[in-house]
Amino acid sequence: MRRLLWLSVLAAVAIAYPLLLSSPFQQRLGALVLLYAIAASAWNIVGGYAGQVSVGHVVFFGCGAYAAMGAYAKFELSPLFGIPGGIVIAVVLAAVIGVPTLRLSGHYFSMATIAVAETMRLIVTNTDYLGAAVGLSGPTVARNIFDLSFISSLPYYYLFLLVLAITLVITWWMANSRMGFYLRAIKDSERAARSLGAPARRTKLYAFMLSAALTSVAGALYAMMFGFVDPESGLGILISVKILIMAALGGAGLLFGPLVGAAILVPLEEISNSVLGGKGAGLTFVVYGAIIVLIARFQPGGILSLFKRRSKPASEAGAPHAP
């Protein structure tokens, strides 16, 4: 019941925000928070619940972004048509990347995903069909509403809010299913999970594919809002890092962790950028670095884990009474 109350409050705040704080800057900020929350929540499925820290998630983001812009630039379709295409490409790519790399443990998996993402960025940068270094653009002036090309951030805000809600519902449903339980078990001890019948490789792969699909939607939405995509904005490794840090800061493996992380970091970055101009970008990296160190040192569970209701420990240190 209390959870339902909190949820209603959260939903009310999210819906009212751009109407109450209605300057273009504030609305844009809100939309960006939601966008990154979608991407970080998508990452959370594989990085948080399954504990497979992908640092190459931007490739899936890029799939969506390039598919959305490609739909317009190549076929004069609404970028919306790019979304299903982007999902298909991302899921296939996730399977191709996942089968060999998900066997690797810990840091090796992370490094393999970085390598894949950087390789993809270099390939796209040198592919003329995808606009090479210049990238692809969307419709400059909306031909109709389905082009989703608005000047105001408000429509994007509500679109992103809807997609975030769907992402969180999918995550919640997964976390409470057998798959979610298996993922958490695999994260703690893959060997034990398998001995109890959890098909570890397949489960991790499905999580990776689901995560990739949702990440690609985030990429498509991002490109629609900005109206273009290039190798840096669609496939730059920094996007992977941002997504990961947001999820970790808020609480990886917790449903609302990524949203909390995005709600802290996106404003921080946007404000420091607008105050400090170009120099802000450098500062952002310093802040991110510091956050990584702080999370690793003090609160590996992220901010939300501080608020998790403390369940009572087995005070008698596990001495079970005789049956």
Added chain:
Amino acid sequence: MLLEARGITKAFGSFKAVDDASVTLEQGDILGLIGPNGAGKSTFFNCLTGDLRTTAGRVLFEGRDITDLAPEQRAQLGLARTFQLPQTFEGMTVLENVMIGAFLRAAHRTEAETKARAVLERVGMIRLADAPARSLGTPGRKRLEIARALATEPKVLLLDEAMAGLNAHEVKLAIDLVRDIHRAGITLVIVEHIMEVIMSLASRVMVFHQGKEIARGSPREVTANPAVIAAYLGTRAAKAAAGHTPIELMGGPT
């Protein structure tokens, strides 16, 4: 025949941790695997469960060759195990740990939870259901391993030193639990180096030494076997101990 291993060899490099070991297990057996530390018990055990790939030999379950099956596939068929060093899911509650086992035969959360609670009731841990598993001590973790394995509804349960690190009272409770499991119709393989446990539980015993089987038979037969005494205590000690009953020397009941 429920479980059969034929000529299992497991080599790490050129070192044979298990060398041509065979065993058969009938429905209702409690097979004890004993031997000094480093004898190859866990390695043999892991070949049966699929955690390790055998270098040579076959494993059969209910007549079916399972040598190439993954651990999770063997679990599906009805083979469950515990780990010598408990592999607790630290981020979960006690109940959730057991639910992971229950999910093997329950597709939905509520069903898995009901089954898991029943298992916790059965092993006497229901009071701890909502406690974080990481707060358990060694005895609790060992028992949780068994509970998780039971939740998969196995035909055969393999216990790897499930009683190591327990005090005398806890060992007694654990022995009661194993008896209870056996009465419920589950066939057991227990790896132990505590003789007392084997003596009071096993119907048949197989003794390992340096990767090879050196004796098999009833608990009384093997503990009276000079080769077994020598393996445990060294040949000289075995001669010196000629006047004592072997079971005493191995830390059994006096």
